[in-house]
Amino acid sequence: MKPIVFGGRFGWLHEGRGDRGVILCNTLGHESVWTRNGMRHMAEELAARGIWTLRFDYIGTGDSAGADGTADQFESAVFDIETAIEWFRQETGVAHVTLCGLRVGAALVLSAARHRPVDDIVLLAPVISGRAYLRELMMVRKTWFDQMPAPLQAVQPASGPLNVLGQIYSDELKLSLETFDAAAMMHGATCKPAARVLIAHVRAAASESLRSALIAHDVSVEYRSFDEFTAFAQESVLSELPAKTFASVIEWIAPGRARSAHVSSESASWSGDLMIETPEAVERPVLIGERQLFGILCEPRTVLARNSVLLIANTSASAHVGDSRLSVRIARELARRGIASLRYDARGRGDSPAEEGDLKPGKPFTHIYAPCATEDTADAARWLAAKGFRNIVSFGICSGAYHALRAAIVEPALTGVVTVNIPTFTMPQPPSPDRPRDAALNSLAGYAISVFEPAKWKRVFRGERRIMPIVKFIASNLATRVRTRVVDALGLDRRRLASSKEVPAEPGAMLHALNEKGVRTVLVYGIFDSSMDILAAHFGKHGRRLSRYESVRVAVFDDIDHALFAAASSAKVIALCDTLLKEMSVTSKDAAVPEGTPAIS
Incomplete structure (x- = not known):
């Protein structure tokens, strides 16, 4: 292909x-x-x-x-x-x-x-x-909306275009569908x-x-x-x-057509002048590394952050375009602000070659946390470095954040990382297709609010919601908080790092390693997201114990949703990435490309 x-x-x-x-x-x-x-x-x-x-x-x-x-x-x-x-x-x-x-x-x-x-x-x-289809869309939207904590529901726009899982349906499109x-x-x-x-x-x-x-x-x-x-x-x-x-x-x-014995999922070579032109950018399809990973390099028409690029990882098993095209919107908005980006597919996702057994009849994709995606993120960073980029920041949402962070620990080409609602610092054991749904769990703050919502208790009493998983979740969280306080007080995470050449296994050691490397690290959270409890369990409320690290900071927003489906949520994260990359560009010693230089000849 x-x-x-x-x-x-x-x-x-x-x-x-x-x-x-x-x-x-x-x-x-x-x-x-x-x-x-x-x-x-x-x-x-x-x-x-x-x-x-x-x-x-x-x-x-x-x-x-x-x-x-x-x-x-x-x-x-x-x-x-x-x-x-x-x-x-x-x-x-x-x-x-x-x-x-x-x-x-x-x-x-x-x-x-x-x-x-x-x-x-x-x-x-x-x-x-089309009328029946719109009813289906409204049911999907209601399910998504009802899963939000009440404070997040309250800040969603009461009017404007229909938003279903991040996809905007204009009034005119709604009318076309309805009729x-x-x-x-x-x-x-x-x-x-x-x-x-x-x-x-x-x-x-x-x-x-x-x-x-x-x-x-x-x-x-x-x-x-x-x-x-x-x-x-x-x-x-x-x-x-x-x-x-x-x-x-x-x-x-194609009745009676025999199937070839071998079907390659790899991309064929193509002309280097293939491009997608937008008002703010020129985008080129690219093949990355020996594994021939597919990506889209988005270069701004005018550079405002020299030699800087955002490397956008897959979210879950979704392709490089992102859920409801979010990765494309991020890339093009950053291009409008003068910043380049690469959105790419790890093995088995989107348009990259598949690993054996990635997609089989009746079997969903089950290993979104597998190490190959971390390796592929590192490969993409090296590819960007070979193209002349010096400030390379990995970026990911949910499981994409997991791979973006781990790649930044092991890959020298990565000088920064932005994670959004990272659901875990360590690989779940065993990886399960149900794991991504953990992100839909409320945070402790969300559960505290839910205690005063009669509708939630009615669901429990009707047997529609089991309370024991929530109790176990809270107990496990509290146990982790106690353990990490002991580890932190004794400096065990830093001792383990000093005595081992392997990738750190504990979250504390991971962040310590990033700081030692000088990787600009920003951990982004929505205050009602379940990932906030992972942060608090390992690093204190709002990650306050990370303040000792010069290169690490935590950004907590009170109104962003887990997957950035709300337009206001993605806008805030884009602005944060813009600021970080331009800061890194200003402090970069490599001034080979002056600011304001056209990126496309």
Whole structure:
């Protein structure tokens, strides 16, 4: 597979043989991130059967140019698909085109095919009624909102665009979705959208009206049951590959095609002048190190922090674009402020080569804390150093913070690290797919507030919430506080560090090592996040025992959420990174690049 850019749209072309091709059309928002690995898997399986396959990001999504939440996002995405059809035909010479859309992507495919018919269409768990889909989004938002501690709920905007897990839906996009009716649209179509349509449905009854409308246009319609959809449409770390459904769909698209014995997930070489241009930056796809990790180097049009760069790690098992495109927004906002960044994929995530067994049928990604991601963060830092960057700051949220911090301990190229709500300093034993959900636990401060909320006690009395895990959590936290006070008072963490060449095993020794290296370290926390209790257990309230370290500081905010889904939360962390990198740039002895120098020739 190789990266491609057409008209500001970033994508991947999986090479095939012959004149048949498939264009995979993503859904929107959080579902797009959660299902990304599965869609890549389908592309690779199609290519293994000789079918040319294109997957790409609509304008304003993923790595493509454009801002989030624009007024015309639905109509723009339809135009993107129409443009992709023409580009695909010209680039590959395919004569037979299949459009395959997932969820909202299916709605976009039908909308595009009204004006630009294709040969075949595949609709995966299609959105038939936009009104029903919006109700689903509101349920997801309510679940997210209800899990927030009350003080965080209180500071969320009461008006403005709809925010669902960090994805912004403009009022115009909401209206486009609300008024979408697949069956009515097809009844009003003036041409036949395709000769054949396959509907992989979650509920057959919901698709019957669309089926009737398509048959009225003399379209051959077939059904498949998408029984695995619920397990597939989970957050990336829990998403299970729907092998049965995908195999059935692939056979429908390419009947009788033999699969090649070996399917490579590695990227092919490409032209070095490939770029995505935005008003504030020029971005280039890059391959990193011997492992050929994939990344996007985002360089500002004007440098304001010389030789400085933010290295953005994956959050959980999500791809380099970040949950609801957060990493892209961080990168481009920093570019607007004159700072470069690299967002990349560790092994098995996003578009980097997979480790053996990363994504198997029925088995979710289970090792987001595995050492390979720390090694890959270090590799990316060395790659940046070889490119001439001197102030390299690793950055991560949740499990990404874990890898960013550990890499900064062992990799000399890293001169700074910013962690956001780091859930643990040591690898959980054993790594479990349930571990990322620990972040949803309340903090001790949050539990203290919940004591006075009758609704929470009603859930306990109804058996909807077990209280013993909370009691055990509090007891374990208190025991850790006692133990770390003893270790700190006797200086055992520093003695262990001095007598060992291994990576420190204790949090105290880790922070001591970072300070000894002179790594500028900023630990960022939301005051109601459960990670605050880990901080307090090891370093005192708000990390006060870390004040003895010159290079380490703690930043506690009273209004940021765990994953920075709220716009105000991400804005505060971006401002913090901006300040840190510019401070490091000013104090850097390497003045080879004067401030204000254009970064792009």
